[in-house]
Amino acid sequence: MKCIFTTTMIFLTLHLMGQQSELAIIPQPLSIDVNDGYYSLSEYSTIAIQSDIDLSFEVANLNKQIKRAIGTNLKLVKDGTETENQIVLKCTQGNGDSEDYSLSIDDKQIIISATDRTGLFYGIQTLSQIVDNAGDGHKTVRIPCVIIDDKPRFKYRALMLDPARHFLPVDDVKKYIDVMAMYKFNHLHLHLSDDQGWRVEIEKYPLLNTISSFRRETDGDGKPHYGYYTKAELKELVAYANQRFITIVPELDVPGHSVAALSAYPEYTCFPKMLKVRTIPGVSKDLFCAGNDSTFLFLRDLISEMVEVFPSERFHLGGDEAPLDHWKECSKCQSKIKEKGLGDEHGLMSYFFDEVNQILIDYNKRPLFWYELDVPKYPKGSTMYAWRGGLTSQVISKTRHEGFSLICSPGEHAYFDYPQAKGEETCDWMAYLPLRQVYKFDPGYGLSPNKQAHIIGVEATLWGEYVKNIDRAFYMTWPRAFALVEAGWSEMENRSWESFQKRLYPQLERLQKLNVKYRNPTELGKP
Numbered sequence: 001m002k003c004i005f006t007t008t009m010i011f012l013t014l015h016l017m018g019q020q021s022e023l024a025i026i027p028q029p030l031s032i033d034v035n036d037g038y039y040s041l042s043e044y045s046t047i048a049i050q051s052d053i054d055l056s057f058e059v060a061n062l063n064k065q066i067k068r069a070i071g072t073n074l075k076l077v078k079d080g081t082e083t084e085n086q087i088v089l090k091c092t093q094g095n096g097d098s099e100d101y102s103l104s105i106d107d108k109q110i111i112i113s114a115t116d117r118t119g120l121f122y123g124i125q126t127l128s129q130i131v132d133n134a135g136d137g138h139k140t141v142r143i144p145c146v147i148i149d150d151k152p153r154f155k156y157r158a159l160m161l162d163p164a165r166h167f168l169p170v171d172d173v174k175k176y177i178d179v180m181a182m183y184k185f186n187h188l189h190l191h192l193s194d195d196q197g198w199r200v201e202i203e204k205y206p207l208l209n210t211i212s213s214f215r216r217e218t219d220g221d222g223k224p225h226y227g228y229y230t231k232a233e234l235k236e237l238v239a240y241a242n243q244r245f246i247t248i249v250p251e252l253d254v255p256g257h258s259v260a261a262l263s264a265y266p267e268y269t270c271f272p273k274m275l276k277v278r279t280i281p282g283v284s285k286d287l288f289c290a291g292n293d294s295t296f297l298f299l300r301d302l303i304s305e306m307v308e309v310f311p312s313e314r315f316h317l318g319g320d321e322a323p324l325d326h327w328k329e330c331s332k333c334q335s336k337i338k339e340k341g342l343g344d345e346h347g348l349m350s351y352f353f354d355e356v357n358q359i360l361i362d363y364n365k366r367p368l369f370w371y372e373l374d375v376p377k378y379p380k381g382s383t384m385y386a387w388r389g390g391l392t393s394q395v396i397s398k399t400r401h402e403g404f405s406l407i408c409s410p411g412e413h414a415y416f417d418y419p420q421a422k423g424e425e426t427c428d429w430m431a432y433l434p435l436r437q438v439y440k441f442d443p444g445y446g447l448s449p450n451k452q453a454h455i456i457g458v459e460a461t462l463w464g465e466y467v468k469n470i471d472r473a474f475y476m477t478w479p480r481a482f483a484l485v486e487a488g489w490s491e492m493e494n495r496s497w498e499s500f501q502k503r504l505y506p507q508l509e510r511l512q513k514l515n516v517k518y519r520n521p522t523e524l525g526k527p
């Protein structure tokens with residue numbers, strides 16, 4: 001019997017066949033074609049490579065995951081020395097999208113093929129889920145015969161960590177990356193500067209790593225908060241992520257959310273005074289001064305040191321929540337508005353972004369911004385984040401007309417600092433964002449293909465005001481990130497909440513094996 005399944009039929013039919021838990025894959029692949037029979041994976045299986053490129057990391061990653069299920073690593077053999085009982089990794093290096101892959105399992109062998117190492121890695125992640133789900137602690141694991149063809153809906157699938165609010169040591173960020181990679185996330189956005197902390201080593205301005213990286217006052221837990229990443233650590237982190245096909249996107253949030261940096265170098269504010277690294281959440285009126293030309297020289301220096309460690313072509317410049325009060329009162333800002341014919345402080349914001357973007361252009365980088373509706377003009381070639389709750393459809397259409405690319409991270413589906421269940425409130429103003437609400441996310445908002453063609457992906461933002469360590473980060477991220485990545489990877493017609501819930505439990509068991517402290521979605525009940 002051979003059947004071709006698409007859409008929600010996949011779950012229903014597999015359920016009837018009693019195989020649904022064996023193929024509980026997240027994110028849901030594009031097509032799954034289940035056949036009769038099983039492949040027996042055991043210590044006698046081998047791995048063979050059909051490629052000229054070095055796939056030693058991919059082989060090690062596959063072996064690490066297989067070992068969890070069968071207790072042993074598989075031998076790597078030269079392709080062609082055996083024809084049966086193999087897992088063949090084929091990297092054709094032809095044309096095609098780098099993330100696409102196919103996975104074919106019959107009773108004799110498993111073949112993962114892709115045109116690029118990225119697709120191959122994703123095929124390995126899918127196979128590992130199937131193996132883990134079928135593994136029952138015995139030395140042989142029977143996995144169902146299947147043909148999977150897969151490709152992502154969106155090219156940008158990201159999570160954001162906010163070590164600015166609470167520093168997260170580099171080894172913890174690596175653990176976070178490990179889990180992201182297992183579920184086909186491909187960008188980690190690091191929010192590295194904010195009012196409450198500066199987290200990147202900058203050699204030219206050492207006070208950034210003493211004054212700005214240190215929050216003397218407690219924030220209710222009786223401890224000071226401090227930390228920054230050295231350049232060597234960041235380079236290592238970037239390489240670590242890169243090996244797992246994850247790009248780290250740095251953020252330098254300007255002109256607002258900058259009190260930590262300005263507390264060390266107040267000469268770049270409109271009204272230099274004693275500023276302290278902010279100890280409470282919220283929005284400050286202290287911005288970088290747009291009327292002071294030396295502000296841009298300072299930012300140029302910061303960016304020039306940051307790009308040394310972050311090769312990402314995209315660089316986030318923040319741009320959110322910058323109250324204009326000080327720019328209104330500042331004589332330098334007012335003269336700049338007159339001199340450049342900018343109209344008012346909103347025009348000055350566009351000027352500020354153009355000036356900083358010029359620095360990025362010099363380094364061959366493209367800017368990302370938190371999109372603010374009242375900024376009259378953003379630099380050409382920018383990518384925007386739709387983040388304000390409730391306004392997303394307006395942002396989608398406005399950015400399309402303005403010619404910008406868009407990443408969707410709306411509050412109502414993607415703010416992972418919001419509590420997951422009633423009774424888990426961290427502070428009173430936050431909305432409640434349960435798993436199901438994340439799952440409802442359609443990044444295209446049901447718009448016609450041409451109206452959503454400029455959307456490049458999704459991101460969940462884990463703002464860190466109340467996320468003080470990596471275990472809390474894991475708790476707030478998983479399982480909601482399963483729902484988010486499915487919104488970014490899977491076509492809407494292949495998604496359903498009923499199917500997702502069933503596929504979720506085997507994944508939670510995997511996280512448990514990996515000692516990831518996810519939140520148990522008790523409100524859903526067991527399947």
Ligand code: TNX
Pocket residue numbers: 257320321370387415417463464465
């Ligand atoms: C708004 S969303 C912010 C962050 C806060 C977050 C808390 C955005 C671009 N800015 O500074 O951490 O709300 O949810």
